[in-house]
Amino acid sequence: MSKLMEWVDARLPISDMIKSQATEYPTPKNLNYWWNFGSLALFMLIVMIATGLFLAMHYKPDAQQAFDIVEHIMRDVNYGWLLRYLHANGATFFFIIIYVHILRGMYYGSYRAPREILWWIGVIIFFLMMGTGFLGYVLPWGQMSYWGAAVITNLITAVPVVGEDLVVWVWGGFSVGDATLNRFYVLHFLLPLVIFAFVIVHMWALHAVHSNNPDGIDIVDEEKDTLPFHPYFTVKDLYGVGVLLIIYCWFVFFAPNAFLEPDNYIPANPMQTPAHIVPEWYFLPFYAILRSIDFLGSFSKLAGVIAMVGAICILFVLPFLDRSPVRSFRYRPLSRSLFWIFVANAIMLGWIGYNPSDATAFDGALPLIILGRTGTAVYFGYFVMLFIVTAFKIEKPLPLPKSL
Amino acid sequence: MVIEAEENRRDFLILATGAVGVAGTAAAAWPFIRSWSPTADVLAQATTEADLSALAEGQMITIPWQGKPIFIVHRSAEQIAQAKEADSGSLPDPALDKDRVQKEQYLVLLALCTHLGCVPQPIGTGDFGGFLCPCHGSHYDTSGRIRKGPAPKNLPVPYYAFKDDHTVVIGKPV
Amino acid sequence: MKILKFVQVAILAAAFIPQITLASSGAVHPPAQEWGFKGAFGKFDNAAVKRGAQIAVEVCMGCHSFKYIKFESLKQFGYTEAQIVAMAEGQGRTKKDKMLSAMDAISAKESFGIIPPDLSLMTKARKGYENYVYGILTGYLNEGEAELVAKVMEDETVSKSEALELAPVLHVDATHPEHVKHTLERIGNGDNFNKYFPGQFFAMPSPLSDGAVEYADGTESSLKQMSHDVTTFMAWTAEPTMVERKTLGFKVLIYLVFFTIMLYAVKRRIWAKAH
Incomplete structure (x- = not known):
């Protein structure tokens, strides 16, 4: 056995690679449980690709058949219901995990030098995930699938001059239809593999600069400050996967439709829009931002789209907006307050996105659209304020520990 | 000693957890593997029912069963006699006519030539009053036995059962 | 402790989420009914599904279909072969066919102005689920x-x-x-x-009234009983694999809790060695 490994290692140094990048990879010893969400995200990606592959062996991207095929999977295919519910709820849990993962990075300053590229690749993965999630939601070809696809693709018409032609090109027809479903299916199959490739680059970048940690300080003494990844973090990550699986499987087996809209059990009908259409929950904050820009007349549509895309793109410049000498918000009281306002505001935006645009709160006293505009301002305000309190040294960081 | 015992227990716990984990992962693979098995709507086609009340003597019908053609022949007295006569002769794949039918007048065959899987032509087209496979010229008699040509075996008789006098159910329910 | 504090704050915040008023309201919220098949331990009451199937075939299928269900599959609820053949023949079909109404879509559209929707998935396809379906049936x-x-x-x-x-x-x-x-x-x-339909006026006239069918098992066919039975049947048609799902779910969760506890113990032991 060892002879064989020697032979292989002389040609491809697998043993060295496993040793340096996995088993003995030095990992900060003070990582808390929020650092589990990276491995959880990888686990969910694998679950999604595995269940997706097996679903693809039964699905047909045909506007006449797709809805019935999903029911065929639910009823006739052995364990088809399990594969589909794992996949549908898997998307939800993947996004929950990725949101926690992103917020953890924001709280502990993981986007700061020298981890900017690591952070950017993460934002690209997030973008790709949103695209994949949207495309996948179209495939069951229910009412929400169809009208979600119609509304989101119609955003393309906001592009000046060529928008109208562009959307026809995307649809492959005069409306969302068979051609659209077919290409969305192919892209939904392709994008996860692209995500997988970016995840590898993400981990490459991570291993080049190593993990950040809750104190946000650099490793001074590798011997004292770090632990080998195996067995310490393999077992910690596995324990995290166990906890995730308990919650995830509880939904899959006992409340599989909790995150699904009833309207998507009605076959797509291009002649009738559901009374109240909502995107998947993980788009809701961005959907609220899109709808909140309604005061610019004919420019509103384009501005809404720009605001929505900008809400994610602004994450790209976050490493340059944060000018504090300290990474972790543990030692940055002002930034910490801003962060929690940001989180609460994002949840509020999600709740606004869920409700109809003409809804009101407090017995009609407060139209939600006002709240939505405020929320949008607060969302972008976070980034502005973070820049102001750090660039102008308004925030006085607390003293940092000398070592982990 | 104390340290050693502690060490052993630790090893046991880790081993046991590893075993439980491997067992769980293996079990998790099962739904994926099972999803390739025939689906319920395919299994529902495991049996085919045929009503023979309208099938007159000398006529035959072809019905699909599990995606394959089945010949059901309502044999005439002459055709039955022909088949029985050949029982005593030398046959390439010896079988008695009475073992190949449940009711003398009804011959039920899986109509795929045992040579290379073509569908033989109806009864009366072959040299022995039976079926001729047009692809490579195999001749089957009025009992569906191979008599001449390249095919090695008799046309198989599928599993079937008479539900009543005129209704035959082909195939075993799954 | 920090997490506890966070949860506390979250609960406090949730208490302040204001009641939403929708610009377009109208219908009354259908009240919740008792459904034996709900909850983690819920199973279908086979006698109720059987009665519900009778209503479905005798009443609903005059106009509606259950296109994902075959007549044959009603066997599991205690219908005999002969009864199933008779049910299927009533719609001009055989027992192996899907439960499609004898009425075709074109003539349905001519008579009612709309094509009566397929009912297989109805209890999953409306907000309020079973309670909504029951509400509609009893809301006239x-x-x-x-x-x-x-x-x-x-x-x-x-x-x-x-x-x-x-x-x-x-x-x-x-x-x-x-x-x-x-x-x-x-x-x-x-x-x-119909008080429970958003918009209050419903295309379908009241399909059920006291004594609309005569139950084979002698149960009194009141409007409420029939509505409950046929809704139970529709819950089954919407997800025939529900019982299989929950049964497997229990095994999976028991395993996962057990395994996760083991992993936690291993984690504790290994981390005890950390310097």
């Missing part, structure tokens, strides 16, 4: 209410006291007699009032 004017409406309509005017009397029946604002009158006029025109 009952005899007493219909009489009251007819009495008020006699003189074609609606007095203040009449409006007050009718408001809780029709679920309209009593302070606007013109609303009451408008609703009454539509009822007079033969439109189907």
Whole structure:
């Protein structure tokens, strides 16, 4: 056995690679449980690709058949219901995990030098995930699938001059239809593999600069400050996967439709829009931002789209907006307050996105659209304020520990 | 000693957890593997029912069963006699006519030539009053036995059962 | 401790989430019913599904289909082969066929203006789920209410006291007699009032009334009983794999909890060695 490994290692140094990048990879010893969400995200990606592959062996991207095929999977295919519910709820849990993962990075300053590229690749993965999630939601070809696809693709018409032609090109027809479903299916199959490739680059970048940690300080003494990844973090990550699986499987087996809209059990009908259409929950904050820009007349549509895309793109410049000498918000009281306002505001935006645009709160006293505009301002305000309190040294960081 | 015992227990716990984990992962693979098995709507086609009340003597019908053609022949007295006569002769794949039918007048065959899987032509087209496979010229008699040509075996008789006098159910329910 | 504090804050914040008023409201929220198949331990009551199938075949399938269900599969609820063959023949089909109504879509559209929707997935396809379906079936004017409406309509005017009397029946604002009158006029025109339908006027006339079918098992066929039974049947048609799902779910969760506890113990032991 060892002879064989020697032979292989002389040609491809697998043993060295496993040793340096996995088993003995030095990992900060003070990582808390929020650092589990990276491995959880990888686990969910694998679950999604595995269940997706097996679903693809039964699905047909045909506007006449797709809805019935999903029911065929639910009823006739052995364990088809399990594969589909794992996949549908898997998307939800993947996004929950990725949101926690992103917020953890924001709280502990993981986007700061020298981890900017690591952070950017993460934002690209997030973008790709949103695209994949949207495309996948179209495939069951229910009412929400169809009208979600119609509304989101119609955003393309906001592009000046060529928008109208562009959307026809995307649809492959005069409306969302068979051609659209077919290409969305192919892209939904392709994008996860692209995500997988970016995840590898993400981990490459991570291993080049190593993990950040809750104190946000650099490793001074590798011997004292770090632990080998195996067995310490393999077992910690596995324990995290166990906890995730308990919650995830509880939904899959006992409340599989909790995150699904009833309207998507009605076959797509291009002649009738559901009374109240909502995107998947993980788009809701961005959907609220899109709808909140309604005061610019004919420019509103384009501005809404720009605001929505900008809400994610602004994450790209976050490493340059944060000018504090300290990474972790543990030692940055002002930034910490801003962060929690940001989180609460994002949840509020999600709740606004869920409700109809003409809804009101407090017995009609407060139209939600006002709240939505405020929320949008607060969302972008976070980034502005973070820049102001750090660039102008308004925030006085607390003293940092000398070592982990 | 104390340290050693502690060490052993630790090893046991880790081993046991590893075993439980491997067992769980293996079990998790099962739904994926099972999803390739025939689906319920395919299994529902495991049996085919045929009503023979309208099938007159000398006529035959072809019905699909599990995606394959089945010949059901309502044999005439002459055709039955022909088949029985050949029982005593030398046959390439010896079988008695009475073992190949449940009711003398009804011959039920899986109509795929045992040579290379073509569908033989109806009864009366072959040299022995039976079926001729047009692809490579195999001749089957009025009992569906191979008599001449390249095919090695008799046309198989599928599993079937008479539900009543005129209704035959082909195939075993799954 | 920090997490606890966070949870505390979150709960406090949730308490302040204001009640939402929708610009377009109308229907009454259908009240929740008792469903034996709900919850982690819920299973279908086979006798109820069997009775519900009888209503589905004798009443619903006059216009509606259950296209994801085959007649044959009703066997598991205790129907005999002969009964199933008879049910299928009633729709001009065989036992191996899907439960499709004998009425074709074109003639249905001619008679009703819309194609009656397939019912296989109905309990999953509406907000309120089973409670909504039950609500629709029981939400038409009952005899007493219909009489009251007819009495008020006699003189074609609606007095203040009449409006007050009718408001809780029709679920309209009593302070606007013109609303009451408008609703009454539509009822007079033969439109189907249903208090649980958003918009209150429903394309389908009341399909069930006391004694509409004669149950084979002797159960009294009251409107409520029938509505409950047929809704239970529809819950089964919407997800025949539900019991299989929950049964497997228990095994999976017991395993996962056990395994996760083991992993936690291993994690504790290994980390005890950390410097």
